[in-house]
Amino acid sequence: MKTYLECIPCFMQQALRAGKMSTDDVKKQKLILDEVGKLIPSFSMENTPAEYGSEVYRIIKEITGVADPYKQIKEVSIKDAKELIPYLKEVISKSDNKLLTAIRIAIAGNVIDFGVDVPFSLKEDIDKLLVQDFAINDFNYFKSAVKKAKNILYIGDNAGESVFDKLLIEEMGKKTIYVVREIPIINDSTYEDAINSDLGEVATIISSGVKAPGTILSQCNAKFLKLFKTADLVISKGQGNYEGLSDVNRPIFFLLKAKCEVIAKDLRVKKNDIVLKGINLV
Amino acid sequence: MKTYLECIPCFMQQALRAGKMSTDDVKKQKLILDEVGKLIPSFSMENTPAEYGSEVYRIIKEITGVADPYKQIKEVSIKDAKELIPYLKEVISKSDNKLLTAIRIAIAGNVIDFGVDVPFSLKEDIDKLLVQDFAINDFNYFKSAVKKAKNILYIGDNAGESVFDKLLIEEMGKKTIYVVREIPIINDSTYEDAINSDLGEVATIISSGVKAPGTILSQCNAKFLKLFKTADLVISKGQGNYEGLSDVNRPIFFLLKAKCEVIAKDLRVKKNDIVLKGINLV
Secondary structure (H helix, E strand, O other): OOOOHHHHHHHHHHHHHHHHHHHHOHHHHHHHHHHHHHHHHHHHOOOOHHHHHHHHHHHHHHHOOOOOOOOOHHHHHHHHHHHHHHHHHHHHHHOOOOOHHHHHHHHHHHHHOOOOOOOOHHHHHHHOOOOOEEEEEEEHHHHHHHHHHEEEEEEEEEEEEHHHHHHHHHOOOOEEEEEEEEOOOOEEHHHHHHHHHHHOOOOOOHHHOOOOOOOOOHHHHHHHHHHHHOOOEEEHHHHHHHHHHHOOOOOEEEEOOOOOOOHHHHHHOOOOEEEEEOOOOO | OOOOOOOHHHHHHHHHHHHHOOOOOHHHHHHHHHHHHHHHHHHHOOOHHHHHHHHHHHHHHHHHHOOOOHHHHHHHHHHHHHOOOHHHHHHHOOOHHHHHHHHHHHHHHHHHHOOOOOOOOHHHHHHHHOOEEEEEEOHHHHHHHHOOOOEEEEEEEEOOOOHHHHHHHHHHHEEEEEEEEEOOOEEOOOOHHHHHOHHHHOOOOEEEOOOOOOOOHHHHHHHHHHHHHHEEEEEEEEHHHHHHHHOOOOOOOEEEEOOOOHHHHHOOOOOOOOOEEEEEOO
């Protein structure tokens, strides 16, 4: 997905939000906005928003010295998500369609996003998403792909959401590689966050090598690229991964909630819609 | 009022919105964002947001050649507002407190604002504001000041809102000077808009001389400044005028709806609250 002009004011908002998370020094917060502002002329609309996201967070790190402003928030998100696991396991076990319910829960976890300015209430959002209609629903293709697959490449998104990804991985019951970011960026899952989410119990965890809040193939390491090429099934969670992978020529299933107008527009759905979308399906 | 850091992403949003109103050329729209971005380092937080607003719209004019992107919208707003006049006159005539009702209607007109990203539905918003509690209500002071005043300086804000200002001016029944912007900026009232709103029937219309979306005393012309100094009562409508006048050392009554978090914070009220606030009252 290319960058839309609407992403530019949003970068400024993210810069301010993460700047405030990183420092109380108002002069430094202003300096972050100055530097992001000066960068705008160099933004090509041909790149994905996630690439600029990484620039914004690089500036914040340079100015404040804080590499992981969302560290504590990620820990709390994981803890909060874990507390819901007994409830969610019961929901799945009582469900007529366990796989679809696990998908819904994995998408619900996608609301734990501090990159967008959307407040959330985890338990309430989950309960809504358990009954919300899909705007795009390629479930039958997905079910069939899971059944055929011997191995799955599962590209994670936010910390906390990762805890719910575990439920879906368990439900699918296949050999799974879980992919995380190379470094802390917004509240996206790193290796450490995935371990804290107990994903090591159900999957092999690897880094994509990417330092941006999404999956940008040109920045991925060789290990990831090999697995991406050969995996029987690729699952991509969330907006940032969609941004990087939506135009890639291989079958991928995107599981996400459209939390901003730009992503919604690109997917031809409405903001707040939930999506299970397969591309390049054969 | 000083500029808050939160205003900076908002300038970018305004730039994009007004840029899209001015041209369909995406390259020019991007160029507008580039130029506004480059300007951010020069923004001092000591100035008022309205001053930067004028810079943003100057850039749009330079790049697109369009001096008045909201011209048509302003004409429609005035027409829509005029259609509600018979209904609103009846509301006032049936009211127990005609002056307060006319104030409420004048504040309701303040929702016609294309500078903030808040959709509105005029008739519905008016009906809500007719019963909404004031977060700050200096009505008794205001009533007394109107009673004593021989002349009133009434600083207008948006086109459309201007039509409702006429009802309040009629209700006050005093000699009134109505103040407009020097040039078109966002959808703020110019001399032409005030004439189209039939304000010439109840007031003398003058320009403040300001080219920004607010009243910045250092930019005002001598005529306005003399009247501002000598008027028995000064009424200031809307956010932009509040930004410029909130720290001025003379009695002023501000009538507005807090349409953004920054103004709400500065006034110590909540977003969407309505305010009739007097400063420096004796």
